[in-house]
Amino acid sequence: MFRRRKKIIVSIIVSLTIIGSTLYALADRYLIEHVEIRIDSGSAAASKETSIPSSASPAQWDDWNYKDDNQTVSIKKVQTGSGADTITYYVADVEFNNQTNLLTAFAKNAFGTNITENTSEIAATNNAVLAINGDYYGFRNDGVIIRNGTIYRNEPARDGFALFKNGSLQGYSEEQTSADDLLAEGATNTFSFGPILVDDGKIAGDFSSVRIDKNFGNRSIQEANPRTGIGMITPNHFVFVVVDGRNTGYSRGMTLTEFADLFKELGATEAYNLDGGGSSTMVFMDRVVNTPSSHGSERGVSDIIYIPKS
Structure with missing residues (x-):
């Protein structure tokens, strides 16, 4: 009888240990914040962005538009x-007169996995005129992540x-174009999600x-869903586009095919x-x-793409 009880107790302890290890592994993968060290690159300094001089005249804006000496934003x-x-979707048309003022920022100003803040919180911290969520690089541990001229991750x-x-x-293939080559060509930021929707028109x-x-x-992400995307006209x-979804009667979302067609x-x-x-x-x-x-x-994200106030 004693040996049988001992076996049962040992079995319970082993089971609890396995369950505990599994729960910790899941928490470590999806919940626990991990700050990572950026990758230094000898060529990174050459591609770092410089700040845009403040506007000579005061900016003007209303609920859907913003304009200063260098940038114009119009949302519909x-x-x-x-x-x-x-x-239902929102289109932000953005034009720069002199120099691109398109930047990126990390949640809590830290690079790593499971580090999140709401898009609006990151935008406020960085004094943004306009912001959209980025590629949520922090959900995964691969991809090529260059932000504001620095390589943070290089796992094509x-x-x-x-x-x-x-x-x-x-657009480019991470497996065919190296991060150092991108920096040498003048890349300041890269995003790793996809797919590419429009290429050369x-x-x-x-x-x-x-x-x-x-x-x-x-699984496949083709079906109708809320969407965020970025495009270049010239x-x-x-153009920044955010599509609402999963709300019957207001917005069902878009398929990837519909999203690509919209950008075109x-x-x-x-x-x-x-x-x-x-x-x-x-x-x-x-x-x-x-x-x-x-x-x-809002749902917390790991990064945003934004335009700062001048």
């Missing part, structure tokens, strides 16, 4: 369809998107089965899909202009 809300097929995995000092955006491909992450449980002329209709010659779903958020002058789908409020 668009609603199409009806009933269950209604789609998918098609990326790069912003260059001359105000152009371009043409729809980039077939989006019927797209998987961004290869870890267990991930150098220094960009807007005149984008290059466009890229960023993190969507509950992350999709657009902030303008400290106001969240869209309706995020994460239980009616």
